[in-house]
Amino acid sequence: MPLHTVDRLEDVPDPVPDADFVVVDVIISSTSIVRLLEAGAAYVRPFADPEAARSFGAETDALLVGEQGGAPVEGFDASPLPSLLPEDITDRPVGILTSNGTRAFERIGHDGTIFVGSTVNAAAVASTLAERDRETWLVAAGRGGDPTPEDSAGVELVRRCYEDRLTTDAAASLAATVEESGTAGWLRELGLGDDVNALLQFNESDVVPRLRDGVFVA
Template sequence: MIDVVFSQDEIPENIQGQNVVVFDILLATSTIVTLMEKGVQAIYPAESEKEALERHHALAGSQLIGEKDGRPIEPYFAPPLPTALIQSHLPTQVVMLTTNGTLAIRKSEGAKRVLIGSLLNNRAIVEAFFQEENWTLVCAGSHGALAIEDVYGAGQWMAEWLKQHPHTRLTERAEVAYATYDQKATKAKSRLRQSKTGRMLMKQGYENELAYVAQQHTMRVIPYYERGMIQHYIH
């Protein structure tokens, strides 16, 4: 069975036994996937600025990446913009704080496994875990509300899954997410541009970031979260 939750506030307490994929397409999980594809070995998702700074100071040579309400956290945090980050020198360890994505990852702790999904790497996740059952796709959302780009990302993951398991039972929420993707499966960039967050990013001049994260199935890395740290899943 596949279920979808539309915001981090909806993550169930009884998530044990579930395989979780977390989506914050614009931009946290897309950035995490990109950083790990480009060589970052460990990412520590934080729940507060205080926690992020303490972790950063404890990890020599680490980099702080973060945003709050879509704006940079001054003066120590680099914005979570994947194309900008990969043009700079990347450390092996990163501490990340975002408004929704890192919180959704942390709230998913306790699941059987917590994987990090995006349009960039969803196919790789499905291919690596095609024998698993009981999936909960966690859309980070925006301040407790639905974010259409995350629902679209969850729908893309299901489209890949259903190619191999066409008779998998979907909850009604999962059916909504699948339909959201299926209606614009070949128009990822326009779907992201039309979202509330996408419009905000365009207004800030980040059209290139939207185009980048709208690429589908271009990366094979599978980041997974366990015991406070995101690292590579090796299969």
Template sequence: MPTLDVCFSPELLPLYNLRGKVAVVVDILRATSSMVTALAAGVTHIVPVAELAECREFAPQGYLTAAERDGLQAEGVDLGNSPFGYLDGKVAVQERAVAITTTNGTRAIHLSLSADAVVLGAFLNLEAVAQFLRQQQKDVVVVCAGWKGMFNLEDTLYGGALAERLADGFDISSSDATLAALHLWQLANPDLAGYLLQSSHVRRLNSLEVNQDMDFCIRLDEYNIVPIWQDGRIVAL
């Protein structure tokens, strides 16, 4: 039976051998939630880049640029890191490509590329990813983007939610991290928004925009989209 493990921080990835496995990168607030939303809104593909300057260089090639630093939209780009940027109609995103850099999410993706496949997870596409993983029948490592390398609650809860969905066909009890994530998810699930309001990250980003974003980012199964890494780009499978 394939295993499901949860890696709480990109800094711990060197301890995990991703070869032959599927990496599910998650940055609930807000990189992967926004990328799922972007593809659902008709974006053709996403190029995740590490640096803001590199991101801006994509503009002349016709890309939309999206960048966040410490929770705010960076200067001189088209979009921040809010999923609503792809939904509110202020920027036309359909059939556009997007170059995106974020504090934690991009780094987690780049550190996961030794996996057989890298997909992006969010509560918004929880079941879509679960279904993809059931088809793959490979070991899974959920790579939590964390906050500057630190453990965070929201990405961990996603790991627990995914473990719950995959409990039937995957070994979810061989990893203490998976057990912890599952138990925290079961504790938080009855009132996910209330639970996450305790989270240091949520409180750090506390603002009207982020609270609206959080309410959106914790919706389950909003989109049937599996963003997957292919040749340097993220596309919808």
């Protein structure tokens, strides 16, 4: 079946086609959702509006993680960066809000078939897509309407895994693209280099988050 790629969420067709979607926001919502579900979260609910997220947190005692423009969100519990997430979240619901990734989910619509892809789970996502054999859009979230190198690299990684042509040289080139991105450099300047290093561990997670009834589950 056809496999389409876009370098920013604004390029998703309108109206949104009846197809599978993989949203790739490498730094950081995609990776965070993977890590939260790996850590045992009951589910992860994405938000584009901080007030709606805060209401959800008050109603459910969910953990709220998020950022807006790289800054903390008032009333939230933690940053969405994996190294800064709380250690014990087993069976706890989580709400997440980020500048780009969760906005992409809103753009596609919560009733769509949406998977979450990143560098850490690209091969598992590709395997899931191959089993489903449906028209699929790989969506690099981008930032504020502009492409970002790390998201485009994440999309390319999923595509190469799907097409079974991820060579050693290609993987090294994609890793360099992620590591040399402006966002990765900013994280290193903040002393969060471990988060960047973790992103370079391609295909080490088998978790493929899928949106069901408005929340992501593994």
